[in-house]
Amino acid sequence: MKFSINRAILLEEIYKANKILDLKNPNPTIGGIFLELTMDKLTIISTNTVLSFKSVLTNNNADLDINEPGKILIKGRYVIEMLRRLDDQYVNFTAVENSELRISTTSSEFNINILDAEDYPSLGFREKGTILELDGQEFKRTLAQTLISIDEWSKKLSLSGLNVHVTNESVIFSATDLFRISQKTISLTDKETEEINITIPYKTLLELPKLLENAEKLKIVISEGYVTFVINNVLFQSNLIDGQFPNVSAAFPQEFSAVIFVESKKLLKTLNRADLPNDDGLPQIINLRIEDDSIYVKSTVSEVGNYEEEFKDFKLEGTGNLVISFNSKFLLEALKTFDNEPIKLQFVNPTRPVVISKQRNDKLKQVVLPTYLGN
Template identity: 30%
Template sequence: MVFSINQDVLLDTLNVIQRGLPVKTPLPVLNGIKLEVFDDHLIFTASNTDIAIQTIVSDESLEITSPGKVVVPGRYFIEIMRKIVSSRVEISLIENKMMVIKADRSEFKLRVMEAEDYPDVDFLDLGKPIVMEAKTLKAIIKETNYATSQYEKRPILTGVNLKHEDDKLYCVATDSYRLSQKVLPLPADYEPFNIVIPNRSFDELNRTLDSVNDEVSMFINPNKVLFKFKNVLFQTRLLDGVYPDTLRIIPKEFPIIVKFNKEELLKAVERVSVLSPREKDNNYNIVKLNIRPDYIVEVSSTNNEIGDAVEEIVPVEDVV
């Protein structure tokens, strides 16, 4: 196995693939990145059993002398690529036991593992996808994932619920104290689904999408969901269980609608929360909102050991 490639191209690929490396694993081989070299392209694979990522590299800077496949220590390989200042690197394999990385006057040798020892990653068969812009998917993650639970008492709440119903895609997250919902149109010709994606998987997907502006295709089955964009496959397991029917929780009608300046409201909450007590179970600050008969809202907090705070906010429009 021998090939050479521009350092920046390889590093960009590794920065994506590292999202699939485990923090801890009982299988040492999963700490590695599976590298497959073909006649005209490279395939990189990483998996931590929850997330699996695969990238295909066929850049014009790639020159392949001979094919092969191997598992290379992931974090060391990535760190070497980050430290190299050469614009080009050459990678070769010595007797299937040692990978040699050459860059200008630098040379690194890494002990490798057999590619056959790497567990097979079962990526989904590609059927009809749900296609959306990357910015739309990033907005879904940003506007929902923060509301998921960080505790394992109710595992199903540690993920974001995606449900196709009534020509709409409902994206919902709740930790039982707060709830965030984003609704998008989705034609009825898609099969109905109701899945829960782990919050950590969404976090890693969001980081992977940082520089992506293309369309993203989403493929779903009962156990996994696969996101395909550019030259990347990002697959994650789904959470088991039935997600609470949050549509029943959200009122369909509101007797009072009061509109505020968003920044003014946020700053008021920040100021008042300085003295607010924290709940022991979830570490949240407790702040109270009271709508007076004149529709001015009082934001307040009371701490029996420290003191109290209150601030008034005036609506920006007439109350509906």
Template identity: 45%
Template structure:
């Protein structure tokens, strides 16, 4: 194999591929990145068994020139370290003596050992199935708004991912750890009779969040037990979590005894002063005494600290008072997803969750269950 390629593009794609690699994988071949050059393209593949990455490069997107086709399997560590430090715009990759890869510039060369390419498993990337086109930045925003409600170590495996569902021409994303629930809904641009109900693993969501930054074309292709995410010239394919996600819609109250209208950013500044931890690194509980004229916030860290503050910057709707406790961290994370929006907090009783929504835009809903001090 011998080829020349734009260094920055190669570095970018190898970096993406290397992030999937698990250095302690029981299959040594999966500790490497598979690189195959044909006459018109370069394919880069990595996998950790449950998730696989594939990039396709050609002359148009990477100034690729292939002199001799071939395929190799290589651990990317030293290659990435060198590429990050090189000043050259282009690099040449050439296999040497069948067990070495040489990376060449005008002034330098690096030789690294290559693995047995025949041991790399055959990975099929499926690009046929139900295809959803979603704005890449909207999906990235959706991830940031919902991912904090996932506990990847939850004993209930179905709760270790995000539930993606299509029903009534709406695409909904739901996450929960049973202490809080996040729901984001997106209206599909085209009518569809399809109904989808899948669970995307947490680790896949993390990889997507890392990959989606500068993506222009983003698609989700759903097929059987897998989902393929198309990100411009890259594919990320993941197995799905088997099982049925719980119906969490009943967690969203439809009535309220108290409704508060306020600026998310204003309340976050106050709550940040209550996000204290004890010596065991356990987050504090914030107590809210809510009435028409003021909210008194209190927290106590046993044998360490007590803090109290009054908050009055809100509009009140209701006829009753309320005393309720929340995990401070959970409440902050839920409110933070609304940026600087005007938001509504609706309450029913000290044993019922708070529902947080935008005052105008209602596509995002957060529920946080109360706790005990």
């Protein structure tokens, strides 16, 4: 194998491939990054047996100049470090007797050991199946708005991921840890003829925002037991979670006794002041006493003190005289997903969840259960 390529582009792709590797895997082959060079492209592949990554570089997107095809298996961390230390725009890769890799520029040269490429497993990337096409940046925002409610370590496996439910006109993203629910609906321009209901693992979703950094379009390919994200020249494939995701929409209250209309930024500032630090690092409990023209925000930490503030910059519809308490972490994280927009908080009573959404539409909903204080 022998080729030259744009150093910065290659570094970025190897860095992405290296991110998903499980360095604790006892099989050193799985801990490597597989490079296969043909006469027209360089394919970069990595896997941790659950997630798999594939990137294709060509002359058009990476200034690839091919001299001799071949395949090698590299230790990504060492190659990344070497590429970072170089300043040249282009770098040369040469495999030496299938045991070493020479990385050189006009003035520098590194030699590192490589793994046996023949031992690398053959990975099947699924590019055929039910296809869902979304705006890349909208999907990235959706992840930021919903991942807060996932319990990665839930004993109920179906709760440890993001549920994607596709109907003929929309796709609904839902997550819950049984104390809160995050749900985002995106309308589809093209109607889907097949209903889809899958749950994607949390660890898979954590890696996606990095790949979506500048992506305008995203294609999601769903096949039996797998989901593949196609982003520009990259394929990112993951197993799906088995098990039935709960019907979280059934937990949404339909009738409310009080609705508060408020600027999310203003309410957040007040709640942040009430979120007192404590020695054990546990989330604070924030108590809200809602009256017709004031909301009294109160919190107490035994070893620190207490905080109370009167908040008046809101509009109330319905009946006040409601006292309700929340886990500060859950409530603050929910409010932060609305990007300082006007929101509404819909209340039923002190024991039922609050439903938070934008004033203009309810495409994004955050549902937070109250904390019962026994008073």
